[in-house]
Amino acid sequence: MVCDQLVEAVRNGRVKEVKELTQSAIDQGIAPNVIIDEGLVKGMGVVGELFGKGEMFVPEVMMASKAMNAGMELIKPLIKAGDITNKGTCVFATVKGDLHDIGKKLVVLMLEGASFRIIDLGVDVKPQVIVDAVKKENASIVGLSAMLTTTMSVMKEVCDMLRENGLDGVKVMIGGAPVSHDYAAKIGANYAKDATEAVELANRLVKN
Amino acid sequence: MIKDHYSRSGFVQSTPTMRVVTDSQIEEIHYAALDILSHIGMKLENETARELLYSNGAYVDGSLVRLPVKMVETALRTAPSSFILYTRDGEPYIHVEGYNANYGCNPDNPLYRDPYTGEMRKPTSLDAANMGKLIDYLPHIDFINTCNFAFDVPEDIADRVNIRQYMFNMRKPICFSCKDSKALEDIIDMGAIAAGGRDKLKSHPYMFHIEEPISPLTHDEVAIDCVMTCSKNEVPLVYFPMTMAGATAPATLAGLLAQSHAEILFGLVIHQYTNPGAPFVYGAIPSIMDMQTTKFCYGAPEMWLCASAIADIAHYFKLPIWGTAGPTDAKEIDQQCVAELSYGILMAGLSGANLIHDIGLMDSANTYCPEIYVLSDELASMAKVITRGINITEENLALPQIEQALSSGSFICEEHTFKHFREIWRPQFFDRTTSSKKDGDIFEKLNAKVRDVFENYQPAEFDPDKKKAILELEKKWMH
Numbered sequence: 001m002v003c004d005q006l007v008e009a010v011r012n013g014r015v016k017e018v019k020e021l022t023q024s025a026i027d028q029g030i031a032p033n034v035i036i037d038e039g040l041v042k043g044m045g046v047v048g049e050l051f052g053k054g055e056m057f058v059p060e061v062m063m064a065s066k067a068m069n070a071g072m073e074l075i076k077p078l079i080k081a082g083d084i085t086n087k088g089t090c091v092f093a094t095v096k097g098d099l100h101d102i103g104k105k106l107v108v109l110m111l112e113g114a115s116f117r118i119i120d121l122g123v124d125v126k127p128q129v130i131v132d133a134v135k136k137e138n139a140s141i142v143g144l145s146a147m148l149t150t151t152m153s154v155m156k157e158v159c160d161m162l163r164e165n166g167l168d169g170v171k172v173m174i175g176g177a178p179v180s181h182d183y184a185a186k187i188g189a190n191y192a193k194d195a196t197e198a199v200e201l202a203n204r205l206v207k208n
Numbered sequence: 209m210i211k212d213h214y215s216r217s218g219f220v221q222s223t224p225t226m227r228v229v230t231d232s233q234i235e236e237i238h239y240a241a242l243d244i245l246s247h248i249g250m251k252l253e254n255e256t257a258r259e260l261l262y263s264n265g266a267y268v269d270g271s272l273v274r275l276p277v278k279m280v281e282t283a284l285r286t287a288p289s290s291f292i293l294y295t296r297d298g299e300p301y302i303h304v305e306g307y308n309a310n311y312g313c314n315p316d317n318p319l320y321r322d323p324y325t326g327e328m329r330k331p332t333s334l335d336a337a338n339m340g341k342l343i344d345y346l347p348h349i350d351f352i353n354t355c356n357f358a359f360d361v362p363e364d365i366a367d368r369v370n371i372r373q374y375m376f377n378m379r380k381p382i383c384f385s386c387k388d389s390k391a392l393e394d395i396i397d398m399g400a401i402a403a404g405g406r407d408k409l410k411s412h413p414y415m416f417h418i419e420e421p422i423s424p425l426t427h428d429e430v431a432i433d434c435v436m437t438c439s440k441n442e443v444p445l446v447y448f449p450m451t452m453a454g455a456t457a458p459a460t461l462a463g464l465l466a467q468s469h470a471e472i473l474f475g476l477v478i479h480q481y482t483n484p485g486a487p488f489v490y491g492a493i494p495s496i497m498d499m500q501t502t503k504f505c506y507g508a509p510e511m512w513l514c515a516s517a518i519a520d521i522a523h524y525f526k527l528p529i530w531g532t533a534g535p536t537d538a539k540e541i542d543q544q545c546v547a548e549l550s551y552g553i554l555m556a557g558l559s560g561a562n563l564i565h566d567i568g569l570m571d572s573a574n575t576y577c578p579e580i581y582v583l584s585d586e587l588a589s590m591a592k593v594i595t596r597g598i599n600i601t602e603e604n605l606a607l608p609q610i611e612q613a614l615s616s617g618s619f620i621c622e623e624h625t626f627k628h629f630r631e632i633w634r635p636q637f638f639d640r641t642t643s644s645k646k647d648g649d650i651f652e653k654l655n656a657k658v659r660d661v662f663e664n665y666q667p668a669e670f671d672p673d674k675k676k677a678i679l680e681l682e683k684k685w686m687h
Contacts, residue, residue, distance in 0.1 A: 059459075103502075
C-alpha cells in the first residue's frame with residue numbers, strides 16, 4: 001500500500017521517492033490527512049522511536065525530516081492552512097549577546113521532525129523581539145539558547161518580560177553549556193540537556 | 209692507553225616524534241583555507257576590525273569579509289615563532305617554540321568533585337585557591353587555563369576573582385578567559401602588578417589569553433575586541449576554533465582541518481594587522497559531534513589525530529602551538545578515563561604541541577576533580593620519558609660495563625648503574641608490587657596526595673606589596 005511505502009521511504013530519508021510516492025497517493029485520490037497521518041508523520045514516528053533506541057543517528061533523522069517535508073510541500077496546496085495540525089508553535093532564539101546556535105539548530109530540526117511549528121529568530125536576539133514574536137505567532141513555547149555565562153542572564157530577562165506582558169501561560173525551555181536545572185528553576189523555565197531531551201520536554205509542555 | 213676524545217661527524221641525535229600529515233597534505237589544507245578566506249569569506253561581527261581589514265585591502269560586504277592572500281601571507285610573516293612565558297615572580301619558565309611540549313590544565317570548570325565528600329558540586333573561589341596550590345606543586349603541569357567558574361561570587365567578576373586566587377597560590381603562568389575587553393584590561397593590570405608594570409609585562413609575559421571563533425566561519429564582536437586588545441598590549445593570544453565534525457565543520461577530517469586553519473588565520477590577520485609581531489598561538493580543538501548523543505566529544509580518536517595534524521600545520525608555519533590532551537568523556541576515573549587521557553597526553557607530546565591544555569577534565573569538560581590532575585601528572589611524566597628518546601653517547605653505550613658482565617653476569621653493583629638508575633622512570637601512584645602485596649587503591653592514593661597538598665603544601669609566598677596592590681586594584685570590581 002502506498003502509505004506503507006511512504007513510511008519506509010521517509011524512514012530511509014529518500015527525498016525523491018517520498019515526493020514520487022506522495023504524488024502517486026494524491027493521484028490515487030487518497031485523502032491528504034491520511035497521506036500525512038498514515039504515511040509522512042507515521043514515518044517520522046518510526047524514526048523517532050529508532051533514534052530513541054540508538055538505532056538511528058542524527059544525520060539520518062535530519063534526512064528523514066527533509067524527506068517528510070518534501071512530501072508535505074506537495075500536500076499543503078491541497079488543504080486549508082488550518083487543517084495542518086502541529087503540536088504547537090514555538091519561538092526559538094539564541095539570546096542577545098550570543099552568536100552560538102548549533103545546539104539550537106539541532107533542537108529546532110528535531111522539533112520540526114516531531115511536528116512542532118518553529119519560528120527561529122536566529123542569534124543575538126533582544127528579549128523584546130522574542131516577546132513580540134510570541135504574541136504575533138500565538139506561540140505556546142519559547143526556546144532559548146546561550147553558550148556563555150555572560151549571556152545566560154538574558155534568559156531571565158525574557159522570562160520576566162513574558163510575565164510582564166501577561167504571557168504567563170507560555171512555557172519557556174532553555175539549553176546551552178552554562179545553564180542547568182537549577183538555573184531554569186530560578187528563572188521559572190524548564191531545562192533540557194540535549195536535543196533528545198528537548199523533544200521530550202516540548203511534548204510534555206504542550207500536554208500540560 | 210685511554211682515548212678520551214669521542215668524535216662522530218654527521219651523527220644525528222633524535223627524539224621520537226609523530227607526523228600525521230605530510231608537507232604536501234599541509235599545503236593542500238592551506239590552499240583550501242586560502243580559498244575559504246579569499247573566495248567564501250567569513251562573518252566578522254566587529255566593526256572596528258572590519259574597518260581595519262578594509263583599510264588594509266580586505267573585501268568587506270556588510271559583515272562578510274574576504275581576505276586577499278597577500279594579507280594572510282603578511283600576517284604569517286610577521287607572527288613571531290617563539291616567545292617566553294614567565295612565572296609570577298619573573299623567571300623564564302616556558303619557551304613556547306618548536307617542539308617543546310608543556311602540559312597545562314583547567315582548574316575551575318562548571319562542576320567540581322569535592323575530594324573530601326565525593327560530592328559533585330559547584331566550585332567556589334576557595335576551591336580555586338586549593339587548585340592553584342595543587343598545580344604549583346605538580347612537577348609536570350606547567351600552566352593553567354582558567355574558565356572562571358566560581359559560584360560564590362557574581363558571574364561578572366568570577367574571572368578576576370579566580371585569577372587573583374591563582375596569583376596568590378601559584379607561581380606558574382596563567383592562561384585565562386574573561387568576560388570582555390574591559391575585564392581583560394583589568395586582568396592585564398593584575399599581571400602588570402606581578403611583572404612590575406605594563407611594559408615589563410609586555411617583555412616578560414606571565415599571562416596569556418584565549419579566544420575562539422564560532423564555527424562555522426563566524427567571529428563575534430566581544431572575542432575580536434579581546435583579540436585586538438591582546439595584540440595592542442602584546443599579551444600572548446591563542447585563537448582557536450572548537451569544531452564538531454558533521455555539525456559545525458565538515459564530517460570529513462580534511463575539510464574540518466581546512467576550515468579550522470582558515471578560522472585561525474582569519475584571527476591571525478586581525479591580530480597581526482592590529483600590531484605586527486605581537487605574540488600569537490595557533491591551535492584548535494578539532495573534534496566530532498557524536499551523532500547519537502549530539503555531544504561534543506573529547507575522547508574521540510579523531511580529536512587526537514586532528515590535534516596532531518593542527519600541531520603539524522603550526523610547525524610548518526613556525527607558529528607557537530596550542531595543543532589539546534585529556535579531557536575525557538568518562539564520568540569518573542575509570543578505564544575509559546585513563547585510556548582517553550593516555551592517548552591524548554602521549555600524542556600531544558609526540559606532536560610537539562607547545563601549550564597542551566585541558567589536561568584532566570572529565571565528563572566532556574564539565575567536571576574537574578583534583579585526583580585527575582595528579583593522575584595526569586603521572587601520565588605526563590611517562591610521556592616525557594618517551595619524548596626524551598634515547599641518547600646515544602659513549603657513556604650510554606656502556607661498552608666497558610657490558611664487558612665486565614661477561615664475568616659478573618650482572619650490572620646491579622656497577623658504579624655506572626648507581627650513576628644512572630635514577631634516570632629510569634618510577635611511578636608515584638601506579639602499582640608495581642607483586643600481586644599479593646597491593647599497596648592500596650590508586651584512587652585512594654591520588655586522593656590522599658590531593659588532601660596532603662591542599663592541607664600542607666605552601667607555595668612560595670607572593671610579594672606582599674604586590675598582593676596588597678592587587679587587593680587594592682580589585683576594589684574597582686568587588687562589591
